[in-house]
Amino acid sequence: MCLIASISQLITGKIKINSKVSIGGWVRNRRHSKLGISFINLYDGSCIYDIQIIAINHKLKNYKNEILSITSGCSLKVIGILKYSPKNLQNYELYALKIKILGWVDNPGKYPISPKKHSLKYLREVSHLRPRTTIISCITRIKHSIALYIHNFLHKKNFFWINTPLITTLDTEGSGKMFRVSTLDFKNIKHQKDINIFKKDFFGKEAFLTVSGQLNLETYACSMSKVYTFGPTFRAENSNTKRHLAEFWMLEIEIAFANLAYIIDFTEKMLKNIFEYFLNFHENEISFLSQKVENNLFNKINKVLLNKFNIIEYNEAINILKNCKEKFILPITWGEDFSIEHEKYLTNKYFNSPVIIFNYPKNIKAFYMYLNNDKKTVASMDLLLPDIGEIIGGSQRENRINILDKRFKEFKLNKNDYWWYRDLRKYGTVPHSGFGLGFERLILYITGLNNIKDVIPFSRTPYNAKF
C-alpha cells in the first residue's frame, strides 16, 4: 500500500507517473457525473493533500451497485494508474482499475464529519473523529515534526533525554494542585480522616501525578551536565481558559554550571531555532493555516524571528504597567503575579514582541529558585509571547543548602521529604538552571489557533475527560 505522502513527493520517491499504485484511505467528498464518471477525494492523513480518484463506469464492475453509493467517510482500497492532474500539475489523480469498499458509513446523513466546514468547537465534541479533518491532521503532523526537531536540536547540543517519573510523592511547584494516585477503595474506607490511611496505599505514602519532572531531572543535571525531559504533566487547577489543560506536555531542560542569564539567552535561541525550522520546512502547512486560521501567520512568526526579545526585570514591568493609561481589571501590585491582561499589554501593545521578565518576587515563585542578594526576589524568568502570554518558565536553582532549608520553612514544606533533593546540595553542589516550555502553547502559537484544546488529541480540563 502506498501513502499519499509518497505520491506527493513523487520527484524524490520510487513511484512513477503512469505506474500502477495501490492506496488506502477515507472519502473526503465525492461527485458522480451523469456521464458515468465519479470523482472521489480520498485522504489518508499522511500529508496535507487528498488524492482524486477517477472512477469510470465501464472500467469498474462494481460501479453501479457500489461506487455510486459511496459517501463521505467510507474507507476504500484503490488500485489505479497515477496521472498528473490536468488542472494542476502539482496534483495527481488515480485512474481506478479496482475499488474495494472496506467500510461503509452507517446512516450517511448523520456522519459527524460531513464535507461541510465544521467549527473547531463542534469538532471537540467528536474528538475521536476529528483527526479525519484537514485542520486537525495538519496540526498533528506539525506537532510530530516539531517534537522530533526539538529532540534533534537538543541531541546535537549534547543533551540527554531523561524519562522522569509521572508518579511522584513530592509537590514540585508547591502549589498543591495535584491529582492523587491511589489504589485505596475510598468508597468503603471506614476512617477516612485517619492520616495513616496512606500507609496502606500502594506506595505506602501519598502519591500524585507529577506537576513537573524538574526535581528528578536536577539529579541527572548534577551528574550528566545537560539533560531534558519531555512528557505529560498534570495540574489539577480549576482553570477553564484557552491556555490551560489539566494534562499537557512539557519540555523541561536542566543545565549544570548555567546561571539565569545563560538560560534567558538559551530560551530565546531555542525558540527562534524552532520557529525558523517551522517556517522553512512547513511551507504547505503554513499556507493552509493562513487560509483557514490566521492569514498573517508567516509574517507573525518571521517578525519574532528577526527581532531581539525584550528582556526586562519584574520591577521594570511593574513600572510600565503602573504608568500606562490602559485600564486593567486586576490591579498592579508589587509582589503579585501578572494576569493574562497584563502580559498581553506588555507583549501585544507596549513592546509588540516577545518579552522575557526576570527576577520575580520570591513569594510568587517556587521554593527551589535561587534567592537574589536583595532577599526579596529570586533568579527566575518567564518568557511571554504575544496573544498567548507565558510559554516558558524557568530559573536558576537554589544550590546553597542553608538557604534552601530556609525556603522549605517559608513554604511550610518538610525538608526531610526532600532528602534526596537536598543531597544534591550536600554532595558536590553546583550552580544550575533550567526551564519548562509548554508544548501545546508552543503549537498554539505557531499554528495561529486560539484554543489549547484544539492542539492536543484528547483534552483534559475540568469536567471534561470524555474520550
Ligand code: 4AD
Ligand atoms: O511555569 P511552570 O509551572 O514551570 C515549571 O513547571 C517548572 N518546573 C519548569 C522548569 O523550570 N523545569 O510551567 C512551565 C510551562 C509554562 O510556561 C506553560 O507554558 C506550561 O508549562 N504550562 C501549561 N500549559 C498548559 N496548561 C497548563 N495548565 C499549564 N501550566 C503550565
Ligand code: MG
Ligand atoms: Mg510559570
